[in-house]
Amino acid sequence: MSVRIVGPDYFDLSSLLSEEEVAVQNMTHEWVQDQFRPLIAKHYRAGTFPMELQSVMGEMGFFGSTLPEKYGTAGLNNVAYGLMMQELERGDSGLRSFASVQGALVMWPIWKYGSTEQKEKWLPILASGEKVGCFGLTEPDFGSNPGGMLTRVKQGSDSYILNGTKMWITNSPVADIAVIWAKDETGEIRGFLVERGAGGFETPEIKGKLSLRASITGEIILNNCRIPLENRLPDANGLQAPLSCLTQARYGINWGVLGAAIDCYEEAVEYAKTRTQFDKPIAAYQLTQQKLAEMLNEITKAQFMTLQLGRLKDREVMSHKQVSLSKMNNVRMAIEIARTARTVLGASGITDEYVAMRHAANLESVLTYEGTHEMHTLVVGESITGISAYR
Ligand SMILES: Cc1cc2nc3c(=O)[nH]c(=O)nc-3n(C[C@H](O)[C@H](O)[C@H](O)COP(=O)(O)OP(=O)(O)OC[C@H]3O[C@@H](n4cnc5c(N)ncnc54)[C@H](O)[C@@H]3O)c2cc1C
Numbered sequence: 001m002s003v004r005i006v007g008p009d010y011f012d013l014s015s016l017l018s019e020e021e022v023a024v025q026n027m028t029h030e031w032v033q034d035q036f037r038p039l040i041a042k043h044y045r046a047g048t049f050p051m052e053l054q055s056v057m058g059e060m061g062f063f064g065s066t067l068p069e070k071y072g073t074a075g076l077n078n079v080a081y082g083l084m085m086q087e088l089e090r091g092d093s094g095l096r097s098f099a100s101v102q103g104a105l106v107m108w109p110i111w112k113y114g115s116t117e118q119k120e121k122w123l124p125i126l127a128s129g130e131k132v133g134c135f136g137l138t139e140p141d142f143g144s145n146p147g148g149m150l151t152r153v154k155q156g157s158d159s160y161i162l163n164g165t166k167m168w169i170t171n172s173p174v175a176d177i178a179v180i181w182a183k184d185e186t187g188e189i190r191g192f193l194v195e196r197g198a199g200g201f202e203t204p205e206i207k208g209k210l211s212l213r214a215s216i217t218g219e220i221i222l223n224n225c226r227i228p229l230e231n232r233l234p235d236a237n238g239l240q241a242p243l244s245c246l247t248q249a250r251y252g253i254n255w256g257v258l259g260a261a262i263d264c265y266e267e268a269v270e271y272a273k274t275r276t277q278f279d280k281p282i283a284a285y286q287l288t289q290q291k292l293a294e295m296l297n298e299i300t301k302a303q304f305m306t307l308q309l310g311r312l313k314d315r316e317v318m319s320h321k322q323v324s325l326s327k328m329n330n331v332r333m334a335i336e337i338a339r340t341a342r343t344v345l346g347a348s349g350i351t352d353e354y355v356a357m358r359h360a361a362n363l364e365s366v367l368t369y370e371g372t373h374e375m376h377t378l379v380v381g382e383s384i385t386g387i388s389a390y391r
Contacts, residue, residue, distance in 0.1 A: 058129025064107035071123035082255035089256030093362035094215030106133030136166035191236035
């Protein structure tokens with residue numbers, strides 16, 4: 001095959017990919033380089049997301065890309081989608097988060113658990129980027145343990161009434177629609193679509209983040225919030241429903257962080273070759289070469305594990321335990337590479353003229369959200385031993 005992936009390809013990963021998969025990666029890479037990279041430093045400083053890209057991202061097919069094409073999606077397989085997430089996160093974790101939330105945490109639950117009417121109403125306008133969604137599961141007192149949630153729903157004669165607070169919700173302040181998880185009178189977790197404009201629905205922004213600054217994060221306050229009966233996701237019953245959405249999003253994260261790691265690695269290689277100290281490029285010193293060799297080693301291992309994860313997902317046999325192992329490995333790999341790349345850059349590495357420190361700071365969030373590193377470790381531990389160490 002003549003087409004090649006952009007980026008490290010030490011073990012000829014390209015030969016295991018289809019032309020379409022490589023083309024999606026190349027196309028996304030170019031878009032990020034041309035359209036997003038020039039904007040990121042300004043938005044990172046300001047703590048904003050370039051919302052003007054919302055519909056452009058829709059046109060590019062970045063939202064819900066693996067869902068059926070009849071809803072206006074790109075209709076990709078999971079490996080092509082993964083490579084797309086990789087390239088978006090090469091730009092910034094906030095960019096990939098925007099696409100992940102829209103596709104995996106808003107469109108996917110509507111497709112999986114929604115009614116025909118909900119799918120027809122929402123999926124096309126979410127795919128095109130005309131509307132933005134968010135996913136409200138985490139609460140101030142229930143993060144790793146979402147099953148303890150306090151948000152409650154009551155059914156009235158012609159509406160549902162929601163009460164509770166959701167915390168750390170990506171895009172809630174700009175969302176047109178929120179997928180909300182709440183317990184009903186029997187204690188069962190159900191899913192609901194809350195549209196912007198519903199009474200008793202507020203979404204204050206969380207300020208002061210030192211990580212994922214180019215991503216908008218907020219609360220969701222539900223104060224006797226009334227929604228029509230038809231806004232319940234009819235097939236979402238129990239904690240397994242929101243957890244299954246997280247498995248979708250984590251799959252994309254596993255590819256995404258590879259992009260952040262590659263961006264840092266490539267920057268470190270380039271810098272090491274051009275920065276001279278003691279009359280030699282710092283790339284000539286063994287300690288620098290060891291750093292670069294370790295980075296490439298970790299990226300290469302993660303590429304193959306993540307590709308196999310994608311192939312398993314395309315065969316519909318991927319398990320959440322495999323996603324946990326991969327998230328555990330890939331996010332730790334990426335954050336270590338970002339921190340090491342920063343050391344290669346010396347003082348320059350602490351500025352936003354370079355990517356390493358921004359990626360390192362972003363990856364602190366990625367290490368925590370969508371299940372913390374510790375929780376994924378314990379999921380894998382449970383799968384090895386048959387003993388749960390966390391509940
Ligand atoms: C930028 C950002 C965006 C986010 N976006 C969303 C979103 O869109 N929607 C959404 O619903 N949520 C979102 N989250 C929330 C995220 O999923 C939670 O932060 C995460 O699940 C962890 O919950 P917590 O922060 O409450 O930490 P806690 O659960 O309080 O954990 C604190 C520490 O204790 C450890 N810990 C907890 N329980 C155990 C245990 N049993 N054994 C060992 N260690 C344990 C954890 O690993 C962690 O190290 C986002 C978070 C961030 C930072």
